[in-house]
Amino acid sequence: MVTLEKQVDAVVIGAGAGGLFTAARLSHQGYRTLVVERLDKVGGRASTDDIDGFKVNTGAIVIEVGGITEETCKEVGARFDIREPKPPILYRIGGKDVDVTGGGWGFLLSKLSRQGAKLVKGIGAARNDSGLPEDEISTADWVSKYTKNEGVHGIFRNMCASIFAVGSEDLPARVFLTYFTRKSAFKRFGFHPEGTIGLWRALAEVVETNGGEVWLSTPVTKIVTEGQTVTAVDVTRDGSTVRVEAPIIVSDVGPAATVPLLGADNVPADYQELVKSGDRPTSMVSVNFASRERLVDVPGMLSFAKSRRLAYIANFTDLCPEMAPDGWNLYVGTSVPENPTGDFDAAAETEFLLQDLRDNIADFDDRARIINVAITRDDWPPQRAVAGFDLPHDTPFEGLWNVGDAVKEYANGGTTACAETAKLVVDKIVASHRPSVRC
DSSP, rough: OEEEEEEESSSEEOOOOOHHHHHHHHHHOOOOEEOSSSSSSSGGGEEEETTEEEEESSSSSOEEESSSSHHHHHHOOOOOOOBBOSSSOOOEEEOOOEEOOOTTTHHHHHHOOTTHHHHHHHHHTTTTTGGGGOTTTHHHHHHHHTTHHHHHHHHHHHHHHHHSSSSSSSSHHHHHHHHHHHHHHTSSSBBBBTTHHHHHHHHHHHHHHHTTEESSSSEEEEEETTTEEEEEEEEETEEEEEEOOOSEEEOOOOOHHHHHHGGGGGGGGHHHHHHHHOOOOOOEEEEEEEEESOOOOOEEEESSSOOSEEEEEEEOOOOOGGGSSSTTTTEEEEOOOSSTTTTOOOOHHHHHHHHHHHHHTHHHHOOOOOEEEEBBBBBBOOOSSSOOOOOOOOOOOOOOEEETTTTTOOOOOHHHHHHHHHHHHHHHHHHOOOOOOOO
C-alpha cells in the first residue's frame, strides 16, 4: 500500500556529493527540496566511518580549495572547514621527498629524466587544441612517445590513479592533458577535521535551514512517471511505502541504478544502451593505518615515482588531529589495481599495496596499526565512469536529471566533478522550472 506523504518542488535521490551539492543549490534558490538516502549517514561513497575513535574516510579523502566546491559552499552559506596542507603534495623520487611547488612540470620531470624537457614541451603543446592527442591514445602510450623512464611513467600512472581512479594505461591522454592544462588540476586541497563527511553535513544543514529535509535510511523503490514525465518517487520509510510528488527529480545514484527505478519497460531502448555502454566503474584499494609515532614526514600527501601499486599516502593528523584519538597519527595508503575496470584478485592487489607500504615505511608491520582495508569497486566504486566516457546529465524524461561522477564533465573527476555537475543541472532546472510549493 502506498500512502501520499507530501508534495515538494524537488526530490534528490542520494545524499552523496553530487546529491548534496544539488540539494543545497536548489534549496538556496527557493525550491523546497527533499533528499532521500538509503544509508544512515550522508556522504555516500565519500563518507566517513568512526572505527575505534578514528575518523576513517570511505572514499574521497581530500577536498579542493579555491575551486567550484568552495565557491558553492560560499554561495549557499555552507561551512567550509577545510585545512590546507602546505606544501600540498611531495613526490618520492630516488628515496627523497621532493617539493615541486612553484616549479611545475619542468622541475618535477627534470628530477626524473633527461628527456623531461621534451615531455614538458608536449604538455605545453596540449594547451592548444591542435596539440592534444587523438582520443584513442592512452596516457601511458603518450608518455612513451617521449621517454621509457620508469620513474616518469610511475609519476604519470600514480597521478592518473590519484585523480581518476584508473591507471595511465586506462585513461585517455587527451583527458589527462586537458585536466592539467585547462582545469584547476587540484592545485590546492585540504582535509576536514570531522573526516570528509564534515563537508556533507554542512551541505545537509543548508538544505534543512532553507526548509528542506534529508531523510536517511530511506531507500527509493520507484520513480513514478506519466508518459515521459516524472511525477513522484516511492520510498520506504519506517517500514511503510511513502509516495512523494515532485515535478523535479535529480538522481545521484548513477544512470545504471536509475533505470531500474524507472522500470526498464518504461525506458527507451536507445537510452538503456547508452547507459549500459557508459557503465564503467573503476576500482581502488585502500589501507587505513595509524601509529603512535609519525611515520611519514609530509603535511598532506606523498606520491611515488616507483611503486608496485601505491599511488599515494595521505597524512591526516598533522592538520586534523581530531581525526584520531589523542596521541595517534592517522594515514591512508591507496592504490589502483592492474585491471581497475574489470575483474582482479583483491587479495593479491592488497598484498601489493602492503608490500609498497613496507618498502616506503621502515618497520611498517611493527610500527603501524592497520585500521581496515577497503576495496571499492563494482556498484560501490570510487568513480562510476572512466573520465572521458561519461553520460549526459539529461534523460529522456521531463523533470529527471542525473548528477555525480557518472555524468561528470570532460576531464574532471572526484567530488569537484560532482560540484560541477550540480551547478550545471541546477542552472537547467532554474531555467525551466520555478518553485511552486511553499512551506
